[in-house]
Amino acid sequence: xxxxxxxxxxxxxxxxxxxxxxxxxxxxxxxxxxxxxxxxxxxxxxxxxxxxxxxxxxxxxxxxxxxxxxxxxxxxxxxxxxxxxxxxxxxxxxxxxxxxxxxxxxxxxxxxxxxxxxxxxxxxxxxxxxxxxxxxxxxxxxxxxxxxxxxxxxxxxxxxxxxxxxxxxxxxxxxxxxxxxxxxxxxxxxxxxxxxxxxxxxxxxxxxxxxxxxxxxxxxxxxxxxxxxxxxxxxxxxxxxxxxxxxxxxxxxxxxxxxxxxxxxxxxxxxxxxxxxxxxxxxxxxxxxxxxxxxxxxxxxxxxxxxxxxxxxxxxxxxxxxxxxxxxxxxxxxxxxxxxxxxxxxxxxxxxxxxxxxxxxxxxxxxxxxx
Amino acid sequence: xxxxxxxxxxxxxxxxxxxxxxxxxxxxxxxxxxxxxxxxxxxxxxxxxxxxxxxxxxxxxxxxxxxxxxxxxxxxxxxxxxxxxxxxxxxxxxxxxxxxxxxxxxxxxxxxxxxxxxxxxxxxxxxxxxxxxxxxxxxxxxxxxxxxxxxxxxxxxxxxxxxxxxxxxxxxxxxxxxxxxxxxxxxxxxxxxxxxxxxxxxxxxxxxxxxx
Numbered sequence: 242x243x244x245x246x247x248x249x250x251x252x253x254x255x256x257x258x259x260x261x262x263x264x265x266x267x268x269x270x271x272x273x274x275x276x277x278x279x280x281x282x283x284x285x286x287x288x289x290x291x292x293x294x295x296x297x298x299x300x301x302x303x304x305x306x307x308x309x310x311x312x313x314x315x316x317x318x319x320x321x322x323x324x325x326x327x328x329x330x331x332x333x334x335x336x337x338x339x340x341x342x343x344x345x346x347x348x349x350x351x352x353x354x355x356x357x358x359x360x361x362x363x364x365x366x367x368x369x370x371x372x373x374x375x376x377x378x379x380x381x382x383x384x385x386x387x388x389x390x391x392x393x394x395x396x397x398x399x400x401x402x403x404x405x406x407x408x409x410x411x412x413x414x415x416x417x418x419x420x421x422x423x424x425x426x427x428x429x430x431x432x433x434x435x436x437x438x439x440x441x442x443x444x445x446x447x448x449x450x451x452x453x454x455x456x457x458x459x460x461x462x463x464x465x466x467x468x469x470x471x472x473x474x475x476x477x478x479x480x481x482x483x484x485x486x487x488x489x490x491x492x493x494x495x496x497x498x499x500x501x502x503x504x505x506x507x508x509x510x511x512x513x514x515x516x517x518x519x520x521x522x523x524x525x526x527x528x529x530x531x532x533x534x535x536x537x538x539x540x541x542x543x544x545x546x547x548x549x550x551x552x553x554x555x556x557x558x559x560x561x562x563x564x565x566x567x568x569x570x571x572x573x574x575x576x577x578x579x580x581x582x583x584x585x586x587x588x589x590x591x592x593x594x595x596x597x598x599x600x601x602x603x604x605x606x607x608x609x610x611x612x
Numbered sequence: 613x614x615x616x617x618x619x620x621x622x623x624x625x626x627x628x629x630x631x632x633x634x635x636x637x638x639x640x641x642x643x644x645x646x647x648x649x650x651x652x653x654x655x656x657x658x659x660x661x662x663x664x665x666x667x668x669x670x671x672x673x674x675x676x677x678x679x680x681x682x683x684x685x686x687x688x689x690x691x692x693x694x695x696x697x698x699x700x701x702x703x704x705x706x707x708x709x710x711x712x713x714x715x716x717x718x719x720x721x722x723x724x725x726x727x728x729x730x731x732x733x734x735x736x737x738x739x740x741x742x743x744x745x746x747x748x749x750x751x752x753x754x755x756x757x758x759x760x761x762x763x764x765x766x767x768x769x770x771x772x773x774x775x776x777x778x779x780x781x782x783x784x785x786x787x788x789x790x791x792x793x794x795x796x797x798x799x800x801x802x803x804x805x806x807x808x809x810x811x812x813x814x815x816x817x818x819x820x821x822x823x824x
Contacts (some may be wrong), residue, residue, distance in 0.1 A: 340695065381804065383803045383804070385803065415696075415697055415698040416697040416698065416699055416797075417697075417698040417699075418699075418700075419700060419701035420698075420701070445802075445806070484803060488697065504799070504800045504803050504804070505800075506800075506804045508677075508800060509675070509676055509677025509798055509799075509800050509801075510677075510695070510799065510800060511799070511800070
């Protein structure tokens with residue numbers, strides 16, 4: 242059957258495009274059950290975006306949960322041998338509470354994970370797939386990239402307490418330069434590292450330029466290596482759609498290294514989110530690296546804000562005494578021209594139609610044309 | 613057509629003051645000064661559109677992208693923790709979030725402290741940080757009468773000059789956090805309208821520095 246592209250919602254269209262994309266890069270589809278044991282999620286609660294999980298008791302008395310996340314299950318079932326790399330993608334519904342909302346939502350999510358022996362080439366490939374995923378959704382997009390290890394190194398150089406570090410990380414994510422400077426001044430910090438931190442918070446732009454600026458400021462060998470490494474990862478990617486932004490910070494207990502978010506012009510929040518999550522894997526007791534991302538397809542509905550002008554192309558009015566065979570023939574003839582047609586006895590109050598026909602005898606007669 | 617920069621300003625004196633700063637930064641919109649009841653004003657030449665909203669709603673407009681940038685008090689940002697960038701401390705609308713009580717108030721540690729406030733989250737976070745068990749009473753206004761009528765032991769509220777407190781025989785016992793107006797920005801808009809936003813930010817920052 243031919244699929245009519247215009248009838249698909251933005252999210253549905255994206256699913257087809259993304260599946261084809263991930264397949265072409267050799268990613269295999271990962272299918273999972275709707276439920277997992279609650280215990281599994283409870284153990285890794287902080288990794289989940291919302292702590293609330295829908296639970297229920299299975300026939301045998303086991304406490305199950307409707308999956309709030311896919312990544313955890315993929316990692317759990319990875320079973321990798323040394324130097325192996327596993328590339329999988331998924332398209333699943335997850336169940337969680339959205340930020341600022343007090344009810345559960347079913348969210349359609351597509352994403353991919355690349356786990357195992359990760360190198361810079363594979364990281365760049367995942368970033369490339371993120372860029373292509375965004376391009377498949379809309380032309381106006383930006384992939385915001387950061388490297389948490391750079392931010393953390395700068396914080397280490399400041400030699401502040403863990404509490405202050407946590408506060409600073411939050412302020413960095415807000416781009417709140419004024420309060421950061423307030424804290425550093427109050428603690429009498431005025432080293433080179435402060436300057437770098439300041440530059441870090443204020444820097445936003447094409448990777449090459451931002452990294453050069455940072456390197457000019459930094460006199461720390463470790464930091465310079467991290468900067469060079471990030472430049473190396475990004476070197477093969479088109480820079481016009483990538484922006485470095487160090488305010489992008491995920492939970493440092495679960496993520497390390499590169500993190501990224503994708504934005505689409507016209508959608509107020511990020512539609513793609515991902516990063517490298519070696520610490521999560523370590524917490525789950527394994528010894529390999531991983532990077533992945535998810536695309537929040539439910540947000541794509543924001544892109545089509547203009548409602549359709551018409552509910553239906555044509556309405557054919559009939560009455561009970563008409564010739565049903567003739568009616569059916571006429572309806573099919575209209576449908577064959579590729580339009581949507583509904584046979585009605587009376588017109589519902591707010592129905593917007595392009596054309597109104599009436600069956601008279603064996604033929605239809607046009608009585609109103611709004612097109 | 614140029615893309616417009618949408619700005620949510622808090623209705624009232626603070627908003628008017630901040631508008632003047634925006635005007636100096638080259639984002640003027642003369643129609644806003646006409647005395648009428650309109651809520652939306654735009655100047656296509658400068659590609660800017662302003663709207664007046666309730667001060668406590670500014671953060672919502674910005675977080676949801678109806679406004680690209682806005683000006684909100686730190687009190688609102690602490691209370692609702694919107695997912696936005698906080699680009700600049702405008703060093704205006706300065707006041708503080710404080711704990712106040714009747715002058716003869718003494719904390720009875722045998723029972724939870726009764727706290728009346730409009731800022732439930734700020735109060736909860738503060739008392740958690742000092743390890744005091746509280747009983748929170750959410751009020752929407754005239755917070756000052758709560759201790760007088762023994763509805764609460766203390767209040768957590770914004771204190772500007774302290775006149776209202778004094779007239780009601782209350783005084784400040786603790787400052788929780790200093791408050792001022794902040795320039796906030798939607799995270800997506802920051803990317804797609806980066807140029808005008810950076811231009812505005814730069815000018816506002818230098819205006820704030822000059823005022824010092």
